[in-house]
Amino acid sequence: MISQDTIVALATPAGAGAIAVIRVSGKDAIGICAPLFHSIRGKDLNKQKSHTIHLGHIKDDERVLDEVLISLFKGTNSYTGEPTVEISCHGSSYIQQEIIQLLLRKGCRIANAGEFTLRAFINGKLDLSQAEAVADLIASDSEASHQIAMQQMRGGFSNEIKKLRDELLNFASLIELELDFAEEDVEFANRTQFQDLISRITKVLKRLIDSFAVGNVIKNGIPVAIVGEPNVGKSTLLNALLNEERAIVSDIAGTTRDTIEDEINIGGIGFRFIDTAGIRDTKDVVESIGIKKTFEKIEQAQVVIYLVDSSELTVDGLQQLKTEIGKIKNKYPQKPLIVVANKVDKLDETQISSLTSEIDNIHLLSAKQNLGVEALQNKLLDFVNTGALRNDETIVTNSRHYDALLKALEEIQKVQYGIDNGLSGDLMAIDIRQALYHFGEITGEITSDDLLGNIFANFCIGK
Amino acid sequence: MISQDTIVALATPAGAGAIAVIRVSGKDAIGICAPLFHSIRGKDLNKQKSHTIHLGHIKDDERVLDEVLISLFKGTNSYTGEPTVEISCHGSSYIQQEIIQLLLRKGCRIANAGEFTLRAFINGKLDLSQAEAVADLIASDSEASHQIAMQQMRGGFSNEIKKLRDELLNFASLIELELDFAEEDVEFANRTQFQDLISRITKVLKRLIDSFAVGNVIKNGIPVAIVGEPNVGKSTLLNALLNEERAIVSDIAGTTRDTIEDEINIGGIGFRFIDTAGIRDTKDVVESIGIKKTFEKIEQAQVVIYLVDSSELTVDGLQQLKTEIGKIKNKYPQKPLIVVANKVDKLDETQISSLTSEIDNIHLLSAKQNLGVEALQNKLLDFVNTGALRNDETIVTNSRHYDALLKALEEIQKVQYGIDNGLSGDLMAIDIRQALYHFGEITGEITSDDLLGNIFANFCIGK
Numbered sequence: 001m002i003s004q005d006t007i008v009a010l011a012t013p014a015g016a017g018a019i020a021v022i023r024v025s026g027k028d029a030i031g032i033c034a035p036l037f038h039s040i041r042g043k044d045l046n047k048q049k050s051h052t053i054h055l056g057h058i059k060d061d062e063r064v065l066d067e068v069l070i071s072l073f074k075g076t077n078s079y080t081g082e083p084t085v086e087i088s089c090h091g092s093s094y095i096q097q098e099i100i101q102l103l104l105r106k107g108c109r110i111a112n113a114g115e116f117t118l119r120a121f122i123n124g125k126l127d128l129s130q131a132e133a134v135a136d137l138i139a140s141d142s143e144a145s146h147q148i149a150m151q152q153m154r155g156g157f158s159n160e161i162k163k164l165r166d167e168l169l170n171f172a173s174l175i176e177l178e179l180d181f182a183e184e185d186v187e188f189a190n191r192t193q194f195q196d197l198i199s200r201i202t203k204v205l206k207r208l209i210d211s212f213a214v215g216n217v218i219k220n221g222i223p224v225a226i227v228g229e230p231n232v233g234k235s236t237l238l239n240a241l242l243n244e245e246r247a248i249v250s251d252i253a254g255t256t257r258d259t260i261e262d263e264i265n266i267g268g269i270g271f272r273f274i275d276t277a278g279i280r281d282t283k284d285v286v287e288s289i290g291i292k293k294t295f296e297k298i299e300q301a302q303v304v305i306y307l308v309d310s311s312e313l314t315v316d317g318l319q320q321l322k323t324e325i326g327k328i329k330n331k332y333p334q335k336p337l338i339v340v341a342n343k344v345d346k347l348d349e350t351q352i353s354s355l356t357s358e359i360d361n362i363h364l365l366s367a368k369q370n371l372g373v374e375a376l377q378n379k380l381l382d383f384v385n386t387g388a389l390r391n392d393e394t395i396v397t398n399s400r401h402y403d404a405l406l407k408a409l410e411e412i413q414k415v416q417y418g419i420d421n422g423l424s425g426d427l428m429a430i431d432i433r434q435a436l437y438h439f440g441e442i443t444g445e446i447t448s449d450d451l452l453g454n455i456f457a458n459f460c461i462g463k
Numbered sequence: 464m465i466s467q468d469t470i471v472a473l474a475t476p477a478g479a480g481a482i483a484v485i486r487v488s489g490k491d492a493i494g495i496c497a498p499l500f501h502s503i504r505g506k507d508l509n510k511q512k513s514h515t516i517h518l519g520h521i522k523d524d525e526r527v528l529d530e531v532l533i534s535l536f537k538g539t540n541s542y543t544g545e546p547t548v549e550i551s552c553h554g555s556s557y558i559q560q561e562i563i564q565l566l567l568r569k570g571c572r573i574a575n576a577g578e579f580t581l582r583a584f585i586n587g588k589l590d591l592s593q594a595e596a597v598a599d600l601i602a603s604d605s606e607a608s609h610q611i612a613m614q615q616m617r618g619g620f621s622n623e624i625k626k627l628r629d630e631l632l633n634f635a636s637l638i639e640l641e642l643d644f645a646e647e648d649v650e651f652a653n654r655t656q657f658q659d660l661i662s663r664i665t666k667v668l669k670r671l672i673d674s675f676a677v678g679n680v681i682k683n684g685i686p687v688a689i690v691g692e693p694n695v696g697k698s699t700l701l702n703a704l705l706n707e708e709r710a711i712v713s714d715i716a717g718t719t720r721d722t723i724e725d726e727i728n729i730g731g732i733g734f735r736f737i738d739t740a741g742i743r744d745t746k747d748v749v750e751s752i753g754i755k756k757t758f759e760k761i762e763q764a765q766v767v768i769y770l771v772d773s774s775e776l777t778v779d780g781l782q783q784l785k786t787e788i789g790k791i792k793n794k795y796p797q798k799p800l801i802v803v804a805n806k807v808d809k810l811d812e813t814q815i816s817s818l819t820s821e822i823d824n825i826h827l828l829s830a831k832q833n834l835g836v837e838a839l840q841n842k843l844l845d846f847v848n849t850g851a852l853r854n855d856e857t858i859v860t861n862s863r864h865y866d867a868l869l870k871a872l873e874e875i876q877k878v879q880y881g882i883d884n885g886l887s888g889d890l891m892a893i894d895i896r897q898a899l900y901h902f903g904e905i906t907g908e909i910t911s912d913d914l915l916g917n918i919f920a921n922f923c924i925g926k
Contacts, residue, residue, distance in 0.1 A: 013480035013554065016601055018579070018926035020475065021482060021551070053514040053534055066600075071534065086551075088484070091476065091926075092601045094609055116481070137529075138479055138555045146557055147611055317831055449666055461480035463554075 006032055007111035007119075007226045008103045009462040010096055016139075017091035022099055023462060024085040024108060025116055025193070030072065032106050035083045036060070037070055045085075048075035060102050060349050066095045072419055080116050081123030114459025118452060122445060128444025128455070129158040132398055135459050136219070143268030144218040148395050157208075157401075158185065158443045164201050171197060172432045175425045198416055201435075205409040212405075215397035217302065221263055221270035221330050224380070225297045228276075228307035228326070233342045233367055237307060238273060240367040241266060241377060262268040266377050274301060294329065303336045303383050304328065310341035310355060325359070338363055340376065345369045400455075404441045411435035464491040469495055470574035470582075471566045472561055480554035485562055486925060487548040487571060488579055491534065495569050496548045499523070508548075514538035521550065523565050529558045543579050544586030569689055575793040577922025581915060584907060591907025591918070592621040593899060595861055598922050599682070606731030607681040611858050620671075620857045620864075621906045627664050635895045638888045654882070664898075668724055668872040671859050675868075678699070678860035680765065684726055684733035687843070688760045690791070691739075691770035696805045696830055700770060701727060703830040704840060722739060729840050737764060758794065766799045766846050767791065773804035773818060773827075781821055799846050801826055803839065807833045863918075867904045874898035 006026025012019075024033060034045035039056035048054060071086040078084035089095050104110065114135070121131045133152035140146040145199075151157070174189035226234055241265050265274050276294040281415045298304055306328070308321060321339075328337060339359055344352060346365040356362055363379065365372035381411030397403055411434040418428040470490025475482075487496060497508035502519035511517060513534050521528045534549040541547035552558050567573065575581075577598070584594045596615035603609040614620070637652035689697055705727050726735050731748060739757040761767055769791070771784060784802075802822055808817060808829040819825055826842065828835035859865055874897040879890040903909035 009481075011481040011554075012475040012483065013478040014477070015476040016923070017476035018472075018486070019472040019484060019599070020483065023481070051516040053516060053536075062611075064617070067616070069534075071532075075517075088549075090597070090600050091474075092603055092609075094604045095600070098609070134553070137553050137558070138481070140555050141557045146555070147526075147559070150529070154527070155532070158718060374778070460479070460481060 002049050007109045008100055008108040009098065009111040009116070009418075011086070011116075012400060014093070015091075016093060019088050020025045020091040020096050020101075021272070021280070022087040022089065022096065023111075024087070024103060024247065025078065025080045025082050025111075025119065026108070027083060028107065029083045029085045030074065032103065032108060033070065033087070036067075036106065045070065045072060048072055050077050056332055058089070058099055058375070060098070065098050065102065066090055068099075069203055075220070076123065077343040079125065079433065080119040081125045082119060111461060112456070113461050114456030114463055117459060117463055120332075121452075122166060124293065126153075127155070127158050127162075128447065129161075129398070129401060131444070132400075132455060134463065136397065138460075138463065141263075142221075142265045142270040145270065145397075147268075148215060148218060148397055151394065157396070160394060161203065161439055161442050164197075165436060165443070165445075167197055168201065168436055170434060172429060174434060175429050175432065178425050179429065195419055198412060198419065201412050202409070202416065205405055208394065209402065209405050209409060211395040212383070212399075212402045215395040216399075218269060218395070219397040221272040222380075223274055223301045224305060225274045225294075225301035226275055226307055227294060227298070227304045228305075229309075232307050232309040233416055234275060234307060236367040237340070237342060237365070238264060238368060242374045260422045267381050269381065272379060298328065298332060298335065301335070303338070303380065304332075306337060306339045308341055309343050310351075311343040311346035313341075313355070316379045318355075322358065338379055339387070342367055345371065397457070401442050404438045408435050408438035411438065470578055471563055471571040471576040472579070473563065474549070474579075474925040475554075477556070478554075479556060485550040485553040485559065485566075486574075486579065487550070487566060488543045488545050488574075488582065489571070490542065490546060491570060492546045492548045492853060493537065495566065495571060496533065498549070499565065499569065500531075501847075504822075508533065508535060511535055513540050520563070521552070521562055523561075524872070528561050528565065529553055531562075531650065534837075539586065542588065543582040544588045545582060551814050574924060575919070576745075576924050577919030577926055578924075580922060580926055581919045584915075589616075590618070590621050590625075591626075591910065592861070592864060592905055593618055594907070595863075595918060597926065599860065601926065603925075604726075605684075605728045605733040608733065608860075610731075611678060611681060611860055614857070620859070623667065623857060624902055624905050625878045627667060628899060628906070628908075630660055630772045631664065631899055631902070635892060635899060638895065641888050642892065652788040658882055661875060661882065664875050665872070665879065668868055668875060671857065672865065672868050672872060675860070675862075675865045678858040679862075681732065681858070682860040684735040685766065685843075685846070686735045686737055686764045687766045687768060688737045688739055688757075688764035689768045689770055690757060695770050695772040697738060697770060699830040700803070700805060700828070703833060703836045704729065704734075730844050732844065734843060738921075753839050761791065761795060761798065764798070766801070766843065767795075769800060771802070771804055772806050773814075774806040774809035776804075776818070781818075785822065801839070801842055803828050805830055808834065817864050864905050867901045871898050871901035874901065 004027060006024060006028040008022060008024045011021045011023040030045055036058050037043075037054070037056050038059050039054055043054055043056070045054065050073055052072050054072065056068065056070065058065045058068050066089045069088040071088065073079075073084040073086075075083065087099060089099055100110075117126070117131050117134050120126045121128060126134070130153050133149050135155055136149035137146070140149050140394060162202055169192050171189050177188050178186060226237075228234060263270055265271075274297050276297045306325060313321070325337070327337060328335075339361070340363045341355055341359075342354075342365050344364045345368065347355070352364065356364070363376060365376060367373065391415065396405065411431050414431040415428055417423070418431065437446055441451075467490060469487060471485060471487045474484045474486040493508055499521050500506075500508055500519050501515070501522050502563040506517060506519070508517065513536055517533045517535065518887055519531065520532065521531050529552045532551040533550065536542075536547040536549075538546065550562060552562055563573075580589070580594050580597050583589045584591060589597070593616050596612050599612035600609070600616055603612050632709065634652050634657050640651050641649060689700075691697060726733055728734075737760050739760045769788060776784070786804060788800070791798075802824070803826045804818055804822075805828050807827045808831065809819075810818070819827070826835060826839060829841060830836065859868065876895050877894040878891055878898065880886070881894065900909055904914075
């Protein structure tokens with residue numbers, strides 16, 4: 001798996017910008033770049049210190065390709081753990097290509113997707129779950145998903161697993177040692193301590209496995225179905241929920257977005273709003289298909305918002321609303337449902353009190369006047385178990401880790417069964433080894449080329 | 464115009480990538496960043512040397528935003544000529560925004576478009592034409608446009624102008640000094656040397672002004688109209704002209720393009736191919752409109768390729784072709800026209816010889832078999848005056864410079880008239896001052912806020 005090639009790739013996003021960074025890594029990185037680099041004072045890159053920056057020109061023979069800044073990382077003091085050169089050039093696609101082409105002619109090859117991070121893993125700069133967190137970090141788009149990726153990258157998750165694995169490994173050795181002295185009936189492994197460890201491991205594994213549901217929701221956003229007729233004010237509601245945050249964000253990215261985003265970040269958690277048609281009773285075939293689809297979307301959602309325009313609610317309409325809410329509650333009794341009455345600024349007191357007395361827990365709101373919007377945001381956040389997040393607890397977001405944890409738990413439960421039933425050490429040893437194997441899969445102590453290939457293929461080139 | 468603010472912007476293209484670079488510049492750049500940066504060994508950025516790189520975390524109080532590399536540029540040793548910090552973070556839009564938001568809260572403001580380069584100009588790191596070349600360099604997409612921008616950025620053009628300006632300024636002072644001693648009839652300025660300088664300036668200005676036509680063509684690509692029916696093999700021809708270059712380019716950028724690009728790079732020169740319908744005689748109203756449009760496009764083009772499918776050319780068709788070619792030649796006698804017979808691999812010798820005898824200078828080609836393609840490329844290149852490029856001569860590409868050069872020449876010609884007709888020194892002095900003014904406009908010795916505003920507004924934010 002370890003390759004001696006010196007690899008090159010564009011590390012910044014493609015396209016024109018002020019600057020672009022080209023990353024070169026491998027044992028010959030500095031040797032290849034040094035002759036191409038010409039500083040005013042004739043510096044030799046080979047002789048410069050690590051972690052220094054140098055201004056000069058990249059030349060292809062006599063032809064000047066660009067004025068660049070070179071960042072030098074020597075020995076193993078780099079992201080990849082190999083000598084690395086970062087070339088910060090002008091952000092023109094033409095220049096980027098010319099420099100990369102030149103480096104290819106001089107002996108580099110184009111990096112594979114994720115190869116820089118793969119090398120960091122192989123060279124022991126990161127464990128596997130940390131390497132995976134790098135991709136999650138780049139993809140993170142909310143405070144919560146960012147925080148989880150950051151925590152994982154800093155080793156929070158794998159440190160816990162590694163510690164338990166080391167303890168378990170220790171017991172495994174002791175139990176296997178007992179097997180060698182089987183005739184003498186000795187007990188090197190203290191059974192009370194062993195039971196204690198297995199209990200601790202079981203508890204941790206269960207906690208981590210449980211956290212996956214939260215982690216998954218945080219990573220992918222919480223699906224919220226909005227049920228309501230087209231003109232009840234869905235986009236005004238989304239805009240109000242979004243508050244001013246988006247405007248600031250757009251300002252910085254230098255972009256303008258005209259359409260309403262379906263994914264909205266509330267209090268650091270991503271919510272994916274799924275627009276649906278209503279579920280009004282109908283004999284029309286086309287509309288019945290619409291109702292079926294609405295129910296399908298409710299099925300996928302974790303929270304349902306039923307939105308009505310309260311200013312257009314007649315007595316009949318109110319009865320119909322009650323029927324429709326009843327239908328959803330019947331069909332999905334466990335699904336959190338918020339009935340939101342929009343445009344309440346247009347109602348008088350009598351109308352409001354009739355509304356609140358007829359519909360339990362109706363949420364009064366005026367998106368336009370910004371009344372009740374913050375309260376709705378808080379209600380949405382209440383549905384997320386954010387306790388774990390706030391307490392800085394480890395959360396599993398990666399389905400590969402989740403699978404390995406489930407398998408490890410299965411093996412640990414077999415070990416527990418062995419302890420409970422006084423099974424012989426040789427049988428338990430097999431289960432312990434299996435559990436160790438699954439722990440190792442998470443941190444990368446146990447890997448296969450296939451596994452690594454799968455993981456790093458999801459990275460972008462240049463990372 | 465000089466602002467004391469510390470400015471911040473994303474310097475790399477927006478979007479997700481392996482890394483992103485956030486640039487902070489201004490007198491407080493290091494002071495603002497230092498408290499936010501936490502290295503493992505507790506380094507204080509304020510105490511580090513210029514041109515060094517530091518690994519650590521950016522923290523917002525206790526919250527870790529990212530693991531970053533900080534590049535430090537102290538004093539005036541930076542692009543802008545101000546203390547500068549470049550933060551190389553993970554390439555997630557979320558992280559970029561979080562870090563930029565943090566810096567805004569700590570006292571930076573978002574940079575205006577081109578403000579980094581504007582500061583470089585104000586701080587004397589670049590003259591105005593060099594600053595303009597930075598934008599050209601980023602926009603350059605062919606070897607020729609890249610080479611011109613690179614030459615201009617390295618000062619080739621402005622050095623020549625500056626030198627002439629200094630000489631002229633010297634004479635202006637001498638002539639103005641004479642005016643102070645008008646009654647004594649002294650001559651401080653040697654009239655022979657002065658005439659010599661004015662001749663040299665005239666020559667240089669004329670050369671630079673003439674180069675603009677070439678420069679413009681190189682910067683914007685050479686428009687080539689392709690006249691031909693839909694099925695004569697236009698896209699096969701474009702693909703053949705493009706050769707394999709595009710495939711390599713796409714490989715590196717990691718993109719696949721399905722459609723034929725209209726702009727093709729041949730021998731480092733960009734050619735813009737404009738597709739047109741034919742000009743076959745017709746009574747159909749819609750088709751006549753098509754023919755009118757074809758002529759309009761020929762009007763705009765610098766070269767016309769008339770493409771026919773030679774394998775489907777009947778005797779009648781050949782006569783018609785001759786008529787149509789005649790029409791174009793009549794209407795645009797000066798416009799270079801290449802008649803290209805495609806699919807000649809399907810013809811026998813008799814057919815080929817009848818073709819070449821009937822149509823003068825017909826270019827035989829088989830795009831599919833790659834016959835005659837290189838010869839066509841060379842013919843196209845012959846139409847461009849690339850001599851100047853090859854000889855590394857200065858070429859003007861910027862219309863602002865072109866205007867200033869034209870105005871300067873006008874004033875210099877007035878001075879010449881003054882010399883020829885023995886005009887008095889005070890009249891000549893006015894014209895010399897005007898010429899000096901226009902020279903100064905190019906290099907930025909003379910500027911106005913409006914002018915600077917116009918120039919830098921065309922830059923991207925972060926440059």
